[in-house]
Amino acid sequence: MTRVLISDKMDPRAAEVFRERGVEVDQITGLSPEELKKIINDYDGLAIRSATKVTKDIIAEAKNLKVIGRAGIGVDNIDIPAASAAGIVVMNTPFGNSITTAEQAIALMFALARQIPEANASTQASKWEKNRFMGVEVSGKTLGLIGAGNIGSIVADRAVGLKMKVIAYDPFLTPERALELGIEKANLETLLHKADFITLHVPLTDQTRNILSRENLAKTKKGVRIINCARGGLIDEEALKDALESGHVAGAALDVFLKEPAKENPLFGVPNFIATPHLGASTTEAQVNVAIQVAEQMADYLLTGGVSNALNMPSLSAEEAPRVRPYMALSEQLGRLLGQLEGDKIKSVSIEVEGAAAHLDQKPITSAVLSGLMGVYSQSVNMVNAPFLARERGLDVREIRHDREGAYHTLIRVTSRDDKGQEKSVAGTLFGSEGTRLVEIFGIKVEANLSGDMLYIVNDDAPGFIGRLGTLLGKAGVNIGTFHLGRRNTGGEAVLLLSVDSPVTAGKMAKVAELSGVREVKSLHFL
Numbered sequence: 001m002t003r004v005l006i007s008d009k010m011d012p013r014a015a016e017v018f019r020e021r022g023v024e025v026d027q028i029t030g031l032s033p034e035e036l037k038k039i040i041n042d043y044d045g046l047a048i049r050s051a052t053k054v055t056k057d058i059i060a061e062a063k064n065l066k067v068i069g070r071a072g073i074g075v076d077n078i079d080i081p082a083a084s085a086a087g088i089v090v091m092n093t094p095f096g097n098s099i100t101t102a103e104q105a106i107a108l109m110f111a112l113a114r115q116i117p118e119a120n121a122s123t124q125a126s127k128w129e130k131n132r133f134m135g136v137e138v139s140g141k142t143l144g145l146i147g148a149g150n151i152g153s154i155v156a157d158r159a160v161g162l163k164m165k166v167i168a169y170d171p172f173l174t175p176e177r178a179l180e181l182g183i184e185k186a187n188l189e190t191l192l193h194k195a196d197f198i199t200l201h202v203p204l205t206d207q208t209r210n211i212l213s214r215e216n217l218a219k220t221k222k223g224v225r226i227i228n229c230a231r232g233g234l235i236d237e238e239a240l241k242d243a244l245e246s247g248h249v250a251g252a253a254l255d256v257f258l259k260e261p262a263k264e265n266p267l268f269g270v271p272n273f274i275a276t277p278h279l280g281a282s283t284t285e286a287q288v289n290v291a292i293q294v295a296e297q298m299a300d301y302l303l304t305g306g307v308s309n310a311l312n313m314p315s316l317s318a319e320e321a322p323r324v325r326p327y328m329a330l331s332e333q334l335g336r337l338l339g340q341l342e343g344d345k346i347k348s349v350s351i352e353v354e355g356a357a358a359h360l361d362q363k364p365i366t367s368a369v370l371s372g373l374m375g376v377y378s379q380s381v382n383m384v385n386a387p388f389l390a391r392e393r394g395l396d397v398r399e400i401r402h403d404r405e406g407a408y409h410t411l412i413r414v415t416s417r418d419d420k421g422q423e424k425s426v427a428g429t430l431f432g433s434e435g436t437r438l439v440e441i442f443g444i445k446v447e448a449n450l451s452g453d454m455l456y457i458v459n460d461d462a463p464g465f466i467g468r469l470g471t472l473l474g475k476a477g478v479n480i481g482t483f484h485l486g487r488r489n490t491g492g493e494a495v496l497l498l499s500v501d502s503p504v505t506a507g508k509m510a511k512v513a514e515l516s517g518v519r520e521v522k523s524l525h526f527l
Helices: 013-020 031-040 056-061 082-085 097-113 117-126 150-161 175-181 188-194 214-218 239-244 284-304 321-345 362-374 386-392 463-473 506-512
Strands: 004-005 024-027 044-047 067-070 091-093 142-146 165-169 197-200 223-230 248-252 274-276 350-353 398-399 410-417 421-430 434-442 444-448 454-462 480-487 495-501 518-526
Touching: 004 013, 004 031, 004 175, 013 024, 013 284, 024 056, 024 067, 031 056, 031 434, 044 284, 056 082, 067 284, 082 091, 082 386, 097 150, 097 197, 097 223, 097 248, 097 274, 097 284, 142 150, 142 188, 150 165, 150 434, 150 506, 165 188, 214 454, 239 248, 248 350, 274 518, 321 362, 321 410, 321 421, 362 386, 386 434, 434 495, 444 495, 444 506, 454 506, 463 480, 463 506, 506 518
Parallel strands: 004 024, 004 044, 044 067, 067 091, 142 165, 142 197, 197 223, 223 248, 248 274, 350 398
Antiparallel strands: 350 410, 410 421, 421 434, 434 444, 444 480, 454 495, 454 518, 480 495
């Protein structure tokens, strides 16, 4: 029975979705790291929010864990490299709380513009300081977006509706997308110089950490107002404190902090500063949405192989999975064949698709090839950790898509290159209900099913060889299941692929190698 643990407080709909899909679920919150380590091996999936920290030590104990689902966007609390190395899919729910977080940023912008928190506190303290709170209009002002992805683009849409001019700094924002949003793409220097309001909507990475540093804050327009509902660590908090106290920054509103829970912070008590306790996703609708979404995504992966919003492997919807799975099976076989034949000699690999395969997302095909290829080095390799292992070994990977129609309805070719530049290529296709089929190996045409235990033999194409080989294997007690033969030209190099009922021992392999005309012999195994 497939089992999932929900280790953080989550809307009850998450557990309901799992049970409706036939997945057994336990909801145990407040676990210490040691308590989680003791039970994590009992589960196939782990659903979390921000409280549970999925560290390398916890992942090391999770021998059966296949997927970690984060109900929300941020995955700072998951060691993704460790999960990838262990073959565990990491998912988040980037769309469930997008509108909620965008609305929080807009709300804080208005609160800053009209000094609403201070005016509220003053009025409830029986003061009537009407002349003290002189705000500014947002209409006609320039909003600077640092990050124009999912949430940033929603903020941009709302800001354009408020008659603001929006400029955005985002290396991934295309001119076409900027035009569609009705905003202007700018470099960071220009944004800092022009913006009346700045709002941040980027993840915390080495590239974005302290993107509003002391140096960059000094470049902003005097009187700028700053909003951060994304991640703590994007702003140098000490530098922001100094900029607020000097009046260079007219106001700042932070929903996120470098250290959370933020019980103490250098910004607390500074004039014109608004703080909220990470409320970006805190609406009833968002909590329900992310709970349902993470449960559906995890159930899809565990039950059908569908992958949505994964951070460490290509996405593959539950609807696409059945259609793509045969191509992935073929790709894995081709990678496994090449890996067993070339092994450590491989320095780079290219994956080419044509025909029907060229109309599919190539990422799952590439991951499947690498899964087969890296299976030579690790028995626990899968589509999640295969790209990680390939990078670790310094393997250069290329993807090539051909629009042409070839001799086959669909074709996948995998080519390896060694450090001397020598290339070796294998190719395969799908034959309807008969499944996968190898059609070429190292330039020699051959038709073979790759399954179970096999013998790969390169020999001289000469009369009597097949008879001598059959006699030798028969005397050795090796039963041949299928026999596949191809040759480069008459009397030249030939290739034999034999499926056998059980692995051939090293001693029997040595006897095959001693046969006249044998150039190479290897034992192969396919899942």
